[in-house]
Amino acid sequence: MPTRRAVYPGSFDPPTLGHIDLVERGLLMVDELVVAVLRNPDKASLFTVEERLEMLNDCFADQPGVRVESFDGLLVDFAKRMDCQAILRGLRAVSDFEYEFQMALMNRRLAPDLETLFLMPSEDQVFVSSRIVREVAHFGGDLTSLVPDRVLDRLKLKFPQS
Ligand code: PNS
Numbered sequence: 001m002p003t004r005r006a007v008y009p010g011s012f013d014p015p016t017l018g019h020i021d022l023v024e025r026g027l028l029m030v031d032e033l034v035v036a037v038l039r040n041p042d043k044a045s046l047f048t049v050e051e052r053l054e055m056l057n058d059c060f061a062d063q064p065g066v067r068v069e070s071f072d073g074l075l076v077d078f079a080k081r082m083d084c085q086a087i088l089r090g091l092r093a094v095s096d097f098e099y100e101f102q103m104a105l106m107n108r109r110l111a112p113d114l115e116t117l118f119l120m121p122s123e124d125q126v127f128v129s130s131r132i133v134r135e136v137a138h139f140g141g142d143l144t145s146l147v148p149d150r151v152l153d154r155l156k157l158k159f160p161q162s
Contacts, residue, residue: 004030006086006117007079009071012037012052013045014151015059016133018125022090025119027065034082035060039072046134046158058150076111084114091118092126 008026012019012035019035026033037052047055049070060066071078079087087107089100104116120126128146136143137155144152 003032003083004086005032005034005082005084006030006088007034007036007075007082007084008088009036009038009075009078011040011043011045011130012056013047013130014052014133014147014155015055016125016128016130016147016151017145018090018092018121018128020059020148021121021125022088022119023060023063023066025121026088026117027063029117029119030065030086030088032065032067033088034084035066035068036075036078036082037068037070038075039070047154051154055148055151055154059148074110076107076114079114080111087114087116089116089118090121092121092129 006026008023010019023033023035035056037049037056039049053068053070056068060068069082075087089104091097091100100118107114107116133143133146136146137159140159143155147155
């Protein structure tokens with residue numbers, strides 16, 4: 001049987017428990033997942049790409065089916081280079097839908113044989129996003145139920161006073 005491989009792309013700034021949950025769900029459907037951080041010099045970020053790669057590698061150190069990479073350019077080109085048959089994305093709420101729909105259809109136009117798979121995170125992660133995590137971290141709120149411990153440690157270093 002050929003290896004079923006999907007790419008799970010994103011900014012992961014920072015990785016959250018929602019991302020971890022989605023990877024675990026994705027691994028029930030494919031043999032290998034390439035978690036891929038977009039290198040986007042036009043978008044201001046809290047963590048550098050290298051910091052995000054380190055955090056993701058830490059989070060998935062015990063998951064042999066997960067490979068962490070970064071990419072630039074078109075996602076479909078990267079997916080082809082990685083020999084992926086599918087793109088994995090999380091759908092949390094209706095508000096995600098329009099953007100995800102547009103992206104999935106554009107990716108299909110660019111690469112008709114690459115399917116996008118949408119998975120829903122667990123209910124307790126449904127409201128978690130990297131943006132919300134950055135905001136709560138900025139104001140010193142409790143993040144223990146939102147991010148993995150190693151990400152929490154990194155956030156404390158970024159916001160020592162909060
Ligand atoms: O976590 P994000 O920021 O919602 O992830 C967005 C991402 C990285 C999946 C998307 O911006 C992307 O795939 N960018 C690569 C450029 C690309 O392929 N664009 C065409 C598809 S719309």
